[in-house]
Amino acid sequence: MIMVSPVTDExxxxxxxxxxxxxGPAPRRPIADRPTPTRHAADRSAADRALxxxxxxxIVLAMQGVTKAYPNGRMALRDVDLMVPEGDFVxxxxxxxxxxxxxxxxxxxxxxxxxxxxxxxGRDLGRLKRRDVPKVxxxxxxxxxxxxxxxxxxxxxxxGFALEVTGTPRRVIVPAVDRVLRVVGLxxxxxxxxxxxxxxxxxxxxxARALVHNPxxxxxxxxxxxxxxxxxxxxxxxxxxxxELGVTVLMATHxxxxxxxxxKRVVALENGRIVRDEHGAAYHRED
Amino acid sequence: xxxxLRRAWLGFWKNGLMSLAATATMVLVLVxxxxxxxxxxxxxxxxxxxxxxxxxxxxxxxxxxxxDILALETSLQKMPxxxxxxxxxxxQARQDFLARHPGEADIINTLPDNPLxxxxxxxxxxxxxxxxxxxxxxxxxxxxxxMNIQQTVDQLNSVISVLQAGGxxxxxxxxxxxxxxxxxxxxxxxxxxxxxxxxxxxxGASDAFIRWPFIFEGAMVGLFxxxxxxxxxxxxxxxxxxxxxxxxxxxxxxxxxxxxxSIAMVVLGTGVGIGVLGxxxxxxxxxxx
Numbered sequence: 001m002i003m004v005s006p007v008t009d010e011x012x013x014x015x016x017x018x019x020x021x022x023x024g025p026a027p028r029r030p031i032a033d034r035p036t037p038t039r040h041a042a043d044r045s046a047a048d049r050a051l052x053x054x055x056x057x058x059i060v061l062a063m064q065g066v067t068k069a070y071p072n073g074r075m076a077l078r079d080v081d082l083m084v085p086e087g088d089f090v091x092x093x094x095x096x097x098x099x100x101x102x103x104x105x106x107x108x109x110x111x112x113x114x115x116x117x118x119x120x121x122g123r124d125l126g127r128l129k130r131r132d133v134p135k136v137x138x139x140x141x142x143x144x145x146x147x148x149x150x151x152x153x154x155x156x157x158x159x160g161f162a163l164e165v166t167g168t169p170r171r172v173i174v175p176a177v178d179r180v181l182r183v184v185g186l187x188x189x190x191x192x193x194x195x196x197x198x199x200x201x202x203x204x205x206x207x208a209r210a211l212v213h214n215p216x217x218x219x220x221x222x223x224x225x226x227x228x229x230x231x232x233x234x235x236x237x238x239x240x241x242x243x244e245l246g247v248t249v250l251m252a253t254h255x256x257x258x259x260x261x262x263x264k265r266v267v268a269l270e271n272g273r274i275v276r277d278e279h280g281a282a283y284h285r286e287d
Numbered sequence: 288x289x290x291x292l293r294r295a296w297l298g299f300w301k302n303g304l305m306s307l308a309a310t311a312t313m314v315l316v317l318v319x320x321x322x323x324x325x326x327x328x329x330x331x332x333x334x335x336x337x338x339x340x341x342x343x344x345x346x347x348x349x350x351x352x353x354x355d356i357l358a359l360e361t362s363l364q365k366m367p368x369x370x371x372x373x374x375x376x377x378x379q380a381r382q383d384f385l386a387r388h389p390g391e392a393d394i395i396n397t398l399p400d401n402p403l404x405x406x407x408x409x410x411x412x413x414x415x416x417x418x419x420x421x422x423x424x425x426x427x428x429x430x431x432x433x434m435n436i437q438q439t440v441d442q443l444n445s446v447i448s449v450l451q452a453g454g455x456x457x458x459x460x461x462x463x464x465x466x467x468x469x470x471x472x473x474x475x476x477x478x479x480x481x482x483x484x485x486x487x488x489x490x491g492a493s494d495a496f497i498r499w500p501f502i503f504e505g506a507m508v509g510l511f512x513x514x515x516x517x518x519x520x521x522x523x524x525x526x527x528x529x530x531x532x533x534x535x536x537x538x539x540x541x542x543x544x545x546x547x548x549s550i551a552m553v554v555l556g557t558g559v560g561i562g563v564l565g566x567x568x569x570x571x572x573x574x575x576x
Contacts, residue, residue, distance in 0.1 A: 108489065130494070134491040134492060135491065137489065137490065138490070139491075142489055148486055148489070150483060152301075162490035165290075166491055166493070167290075210490075213491065
């Protein structure tokens with residue numbers, strides 16, 4: 001049923017590829033130009049890091065000096081710089097209220113920054129015309145803690161819904177849905193309703209829906225918050241696998257165990273500031 | 288487009304209770320509105336009828352000669368204020384009286400003479416010219432006295448203008464209330480599917496794609512509401528017209544033939560218009576940002 005391989009098989013090759021081995025299920029770009037996982041980057045600006053890599057790397061997401069103040073005066077983000085190159089896997093960690101959700105809202109352009117730039121694939125989300133917002137959202141896949149599935153639609157229809165409401169013809173929808181259901185391992189449950197599925201299966205349905213547009217950036221906001229540890233691992237493995245397929249992943253989480261075990265890039269927020277940005281890091285600071 | 292229509296259709300039946308409430312409200316409003324329109328149109332018809340029938344009646348002295356009366360009739364016909372003049376002889380007046388009051392034939396018959404005077408019945412082109420015509424008639428030696436119908440006309444006129452202004456004001460107020468109710472009812476349907484709208488936004492559905500199903504759904508509420516209202520009007524038209532004709536005796540309100548199709552169009556237009564506008568306003572708050 002679960003098509004994802006055990007976590008050790010998934011993470012090890014991806015780790016080694018950070019050191020420059022171009023193997024594994026061919027991603028869309030050379031692997032060698034990724035930042036090395038051992039580099040501590042907190043003391044350098046994101047822009048420096050991007051320029052530093054001699055081979056040109058496409059930057060999927062760039063935030064420069066982003067500040068977000070809500071109308072009630074609360075400062076959710078202060079002067080945030082963040083650069084995410086294509087193919088990266090980023091954990092966004094920090095206590096509740098640190099600004100993780102706000103950061104994600106800025107990325108999906110649910111909110112606009114008070115100051116600073118948010119660039120997705122080089123497009124300034126702050127200056128996007130209203131009618132272009134949907135087009136940008138189609139390049140981002142988002143999943144949430146609460147899955148956000150439509151209870152009266154089958155798994156297949158929930159996933160297809162994302163294409164249906166963007167005006168995709170039926171003959172395109174059917175094979176695309178079949179493909180992502182294979183990726184998340186839900187082919188057998190395609191005709192069940194969300195209520196008949198386990199929490200993990202529901203989250204995988206949401207992941208499939210987020211993937212069906214072939215997004216450039218995959219955002220997961222506490223995707224394992226409602227799931228038990230074993231199921232959480234399955235979801236993490238699935239996200240790692242999606243990352244292997246070349247999709248850039250940004251995952252906000254409280255799950256320290258997972259973050260520490262996987263050893264990916266960790267961006268830590270506290271009081272709206274990035275206090276740590278390390279590759280191959282643990283959930284907590286290791287000095 | 289087909290997708291939006293299909294979703295509107297499904298949405299309408301899925302939220303059956305809400306759609307029922309919206310449609311019922313719509314029907315209530317449309318019935319009220321068409322009732323008011325029919326009333327105002329009826330009053331207009333009554334006014335027209337009364338005004339067309341308004342006559343100045345000049346009663347002739349019995350002593351007046353046939354020639355004098357004819358001369359007066361001719362001079363009246365030349366007046367621009369007068370549209371029509373009809374001479375009613377004493378004999379004709381007696382016949383009319385007998386026709387109207389058949390029970391009193393004995394009284395008339397026992398009298399030695401015909402007590403009823405001959406008269407000129409004058410239609411005015413404009414009832415406000417009454418005073419001129421009355422003054423002219425009072426100055427004529429052949430005229431015994433002039434009957435004053437003007438008071439009645441004035442009263443009717445003021446009643447009608449009050450009703451008309453009041454009716455229009457009520458229509459506007461009712462229209463706004465209806466729009467408010469429909470907007471709120473449809474908004475409940477929208478709120479019930481806030482999750483769906485949120486998901487549509489997240490996966491990058493365009494505003495139009497999110498809006499159209501709800502617009503169609505609002506249009507359906509309006510369409511069904513209008514259809515039910517028109518059916519109700521059609522069914523009640525016979526009895527109501529009969530009752531009105533019975534009650535007012537002479538009022539020539541022919542709602543069935545002259546008012547019917549145009550009322551139906553107004554009801555349909557208003558229903559669909561309010562439904563669409565209501566949906567538009569309801570969904571808008573979910574799209575802005």
